[in-house]
Amino acid sequence: MKTLIGMGILVVVSFLATCRWSPEFLRQPPPADSIPYFPSRIVVNQIGYYPNAQKRALFIGSQTPSPIAEIIEQSTKTVLLKCSLSTFVIDGQSGDTLRTIDFTALSHEGTYFLRVGNVQSFPFRVRRDVYTPAFDLMMRSYYLQRCGVVLNDSLTGVQHSACHLEDGFLFRADSLNPASRRIQATGGWHDAGDFGKYVVTTAITIGRLLTLYEVHPDLFHDHLHIPESGNRVPDVLDEVKIALDWLLTMQRSDGAIYRKLSGIVWTPPLVPQADTQKRYVFGISTPETAKFAAAMALAARTYKRTNPHYAGRCLQAALKAWSYLQYHPQMEVDWQTSDDAGSGKYLISEVDQEYELTIDTDDRFWAATELWLTTHKPEYDSFLSQTTDSLDYTIFEWKTPASLGMTNYVRWAAARGRDNITAKKLKQKILNRAERVLKRVLASGYYYGNDRIVWGSNRMAAEEGIVLMQAYNLTRKREYLNAALDQLDFLLGRNHFNLCFVSGVGANPVRHICHLFSRASGFYVPGFLSGGANEFEQANIAPKFRGLLSYVDDERSYSSNENAIDYNASMIALIGLVRAEMERER
Numbered sequence: 001m002k003t004l005i006g007m008g009i010l011v012v013v014s015f016l017a018t019c020r021w022s023p024e025f026l027r028q029p030p031p032a033d034s035i036p037y038f039p040s041r042i043v044v045n046q047i048g049y050y051p052n053a054q055k056r057a058l059f060i061g062s063q064t065p066s067p068i069a070e071i072i073e074q075s076t077k078t079v080l081l082k083c084s085l086s087t088f089v090i091d092g093q094s095g096d097t098l099r100t101i102d103f104t105a106l107s108h109e110g111t112y113f114l115r116v117g118n119v120q121s122f123p124f125r126v127r128r129d130v131y132t133p134a135f136d137l138m139m140r141s142y143y144l145q146r147c148g149v150v151l152n153d154s155l156t157g158v159q160h161s162a163c164h165l166e167d168g169f170l171f172r173a174d175s176l177n178p179a180s181r182r183i184q185a186t187g188g189w190h191d192a193g194d195f196g197k198y199v200v201t202t203a204i205t206i207g208r209l210l211t212l213y214e215v216h217p218d219l220f221h222d223h224l225h226i227p228e229s230g231n232r233v234p235d236v237l238d239e240v241k242i243a244l245d246w247l248l249t250m251q252r253s254d255g256a257i258y259r260k261l262s263g264i265v266w267t268p269p270l271v272p273q274a275d276t277q278k279r280y281v282f283g284i285s286t287p288e289t290a291k292f293a294a295a296m297a298l299a300a301r302t303y304k305r306t307n308p309h310y311a312g313r314c315l316q317a318a319l320k321a322w323s324y325l326q327y328h329p330q331m332e333v334d335w336q337t338s339d340d341a342g343s344g345k346y347l348i349s350e351v352d353q354e355y356e357l358t359i360d361t362d363d364r365f366w367a368a369t370e371l372w373l374t375t376h377k378p379e380y381d382s383f384l385s386q387t388t389d390s391l392d393y394t395i396f397e398w399k400t401p402a403s404l405g406m407t408n409y410v411r412w413a414a415a416r417g418r419d420n421i422t423a424k425k426l427k428q429k430i431l432n433r434a435e436r437v438l439k440r441v442l443a444s445g446y447y448y449g450n451d452r453i454v455w456g457s458n459r460m461a462a463e464e465g466i467v468l469m470q471a472y473n474l475t476r477k478r479e480y481l482n483a484a485l486d487q488l489d490f491l492l493g494r495n496h497f498n499l500c501f502v503s504g505v506g507a508n509p510v511r512h513i514c515h516l517f518s519r520a521s522g523f524y525v526p527g528f529l530s531g532g533a534n535e536f537e538q539a540n541i542a543p544k545f546r547g548l549l550s551y552v553d554d555e556r557s558y559s560s561n562e563n564a565i566d567y568n569a570s571m572i573a574l575i576g577l578v579r580a581e582m583e584r585e586r
Helices: 012-017 132-144 199-215 235-249 286-302 308-327 361-375 378-390 402-415 421-443 457-475 478-491 516-521 565-585
Strands: 041-043 056-060 068-073 079-084 097-102 110-116 124-126 260-262
Touching: 041 110, 132 235, 132 565, 199 235, 199 286, 199 402, 199 565, 235 286, 235 308, 286 308, 286 361, 308 361, 361 378, 361 402, 378 421, 402 421, 402 457, 421 457, 421 478, 457 478, 457 565, 478 565
Parallel strands: none
Antiparallel strands: 041 056, 056 097, 068 079, 068 110, 110 124
């Protein structure tokens, strides 16, 4: 197979056309496309655009060689369209001088690039299924993150022996178990670039993926080329079951949930099977117990048709977790400083200081919502009625998960014509948030909706895009859809770095993800969303306090360039919501 990036065409085209990659090619970062370098540049969504969608590129630079942009067909070099550049704006989050190139009028399918004078963009495509290959590629990333199994992927060449087969041992005694007791907790997914496994991000990832499947099952299929493919069950259900099975091992006999599993020393770059340190299970918490209950209740609904026995098991686990929460109405976390010697804290900390991390009401709200939607027992609806007023609608993340419960409740109520008081309040919260995001998008030179340039900013941008899509689905106002598309454009290349933040996608993708296995093995793993700009850059590799410029494509920068399972889930969900809408319109 030829190296498609070197031809200026998307890597993911090969996945769509042949479902084959060259392992030799993917063991090393792909070369940059060979276009001339100019101080000025044109940045585009390097995946491309739907024929019926908004299409905007940006010219970056204080001087323009021409006031006119040309849209050129890639193979024939024919100029198909000309359009004017907008007047310049100074972007407040980067300091860049930007001019918009709006070429929405281009609706014919094909592969194109833009040119302004002697400055040209990377190529992009216009297609009715333009996001499908990237969507599937990112879904496959979870298979490549599996723990405790032999990995031998024929598509990417990525392989390793079974790892972490002794997971894990209780780190310290609790009220029910002695220290060092073996907790059979093999399996699941490695959380990010390291090998830790966390209930909090696993539950959040399950929530995003299963909700997308519940709302838009037609987006998913049974041929991602994972080991379970071909069993007539959508591969998303097979893959998420890997995570659910691991979550079930983290439930204590009284219903409480242990927080995480990892070693007590941060692992250097190693292949997974070489990480032979003893790994521990760390104390229970009510926030994790609530997130577990939510994920399991959602799974009980989702698997009811394909695997009713398993769905029943998930529901019983959710009910058991909720029972523990009822007996423990105050937030409780079993934590000591030594817990974090070799793993992330995922609690309030020097890095994460949001108020929601001091309470667990938002976690319980999500749990109650999913239990209500699954069982329709009045006790859960009563809890929602009592707590709705106290919670804001935020982006859905491990710190504040209530918003997924809110959108799921509103969707359920709308589908059944039950516009009750709770649904009305939640709907208004969603629209209020979306209006604030839309104002940020319109005020930004990059049309960027995220105002927190911190650890995981790319995931936050994707989540703000999801907020906009929720508002669009409630109102059908096109400006919400367009603003959501703007977030995808930013993440897929229309940014200061002219970089697609998803590995293996686009003509100029991120090349040096902070991923221990990749660093140790030399494999280039496709389908990971990079964390993105972080003004505080705790790794001290990227420049600090530079807004959107506080990023570097460097494998050492764990705080701006690492992957994570919840990052991918946000991006997959945003792409999925956009796909469902744009492909419905065609």
